[in-house]
Amino acid sequence: MNESVKTGYDMLYLSLCALNDVTPDKERVEEMNNDMLFELCQKHSLISLVYYALAKVIAPEKRWLEANGKAVRKNMLLDLEREKILAFMNDNGIKHMPLKGIILKELYPKPYMRQMSDNDIWYDESHSRELEKFMRKIGYKDIVVGKAHHDEYRRPPVYSFEMHRKLFNKSQEPFYSCYKDINRLFIRDKNSKYGCHFGINDFYVYMLAHEYKHYSIGGTGLRSLIDCCVYIKRYGNELNFTYIETETKRLGISEFEEKQRILCRKLINMNFDMLCGYEKEMLEYFFLSGTYGNFENNVSNKLKRFDADGKINSKSKFKYIFSRIFPPMEFYKVYYPFFYRHKLFLPICFLVRVYKGIFVSRKKLKKEIQVLKKHNYQGEDKNYEKI
Known part of the structure; x- marks a missing residue:
């Protein structure tokens, strides 16, 4: 087990200790790679949860205290600001x-x-101008x-x-x-x-649909899985899984829902x-994704979607490159x-995109090419970045 995955399991263990109000094993905590743990918790937005568990057995370092303080303060400020917006x-x-x-x-x-990280609110889009004027009035400028x-x-x-005007955009069918x-x-x-x-x-169904959108594109971090654990722990005996199965089949995520639910019950x-085996693979995918996924996962998953069997091969790479050069109108x-x-x-837009790819988004374009080359060396894998 490499160090990143090991630290991922440490982060998971401490998160579950916090959720279950269990005091972590002090010896295990003292053996953890504190630097990697802190960095990974930052990437997964789990500082506050893990801090709560750590504080039960050790005196957290200054960086943990400061990061947790900032996260808690941000939550409080967002709560107060949200109440102002909802009142309007x-x-x-x-x-x-x-x-x-x-809600979670x-x-x-x-x-x-x-x-x-932020607050998400659906609203009746027929009032978008009214909302925009109000948000500008209370100081929101980068809109x-x-x-x-x-x-x-x-x-x-x-x-x-x-x-949110809509919960998903038109390309997310x-x-x-x-x-x-x-x-x-x-x-x-x-x-109200x-x-x-x-x-x-x-x-629950919407939570899973939103999670799967990220999971299947660039990946999603452990916080998403912890959210699911928290929800199942609270409502597991009240949920109507006959209804949920019907809805998740409509969305094409019934298998994902079932596998994650079984995993969550074990983790709880x-x-x-x-x-x-596949549960460990799922966990490692979460560990290596970060809160909003990562670029390599994004490109690799898009490549797989261009093949009927979900493989990465020369045909799927050609289709992917073609789609990047000639994206759909929704893009x-x-x-x-x-x-x-x-x-x-x-x-003219094509020329604008070429210019931006070379001079503005050069690093992202280079990473994209590196991922494509990586799959050249690896052969078939069985198992819109904006430019």
Whole structure:
């Protein structure tokens, strides 16, 4: 077992100790590679959770104290800012629904254990102009609006909100079609005139769909798996798995859901000795991905999708390269809206992309070529970066 994977298991062990309020084995903690553990927890947004477990047996170093303090403070600031934004929506008749981590953090033993990168909120897109004006009014300047299925609003020092018009974009099928009209799934909040939420089954399905989107592209970090553990631990006996199986089959993720659910039940009980081969492979994929995946996973997974058997070969590489040179129109709609609206100028856009690839995104382009070359040496593998 290489050092990175070993540290991944250490991070998992400490995370589960924190969730189960178990005191970690002090000898094991003292044998851990603290530098690698800290770095990996940063990548996976698990500083606060692991810090809680470490603090039970050792005095954490200054960097752990500072990183945990920043994470907890950010959560508190986002909570306060979110309440301001939701109050505006309620006062102005904008239907809305907090998503993902906003809900999940309340299921952790202590909300601050679930480190937040940003806040995600679905809202009725017919009110996008009203929301944009309000966000500008309260100081959000670096705004990306109307270019994708969500709008991004940021304000120093830590505020970041993704306001979702849709839960998935058009290129993410079958997820887009299944969630195109989500009003059918809404349950009105009791204490909010225009606030909504999913039932526990639909939240679970959406959580898995969102996770799988990342898992199948560039990978997703251990925090996603821990979220699933927390959810199953809280609602496992109440979930309707007949309904869940029907919904996940529609989304094409029923096998993923079942495998991850079985894995989560073992992890909740800390039954590491019961893990089978594919479960260990899943865990290692999580360990090596980081919170938002990594570039090599992204390219490799895209290559596999160009082959009917999920293999990487010369044919799939040719199709991948062709798709990078001539991307679908949805790519232009998201990243180059001017050229999407004025298709006559698409040849100019091609030159713009070549220029950016050489002079702006040279490092990413170099990494992409390296991944393609790597698969040349390895042979067939059986098992949109913006330019």
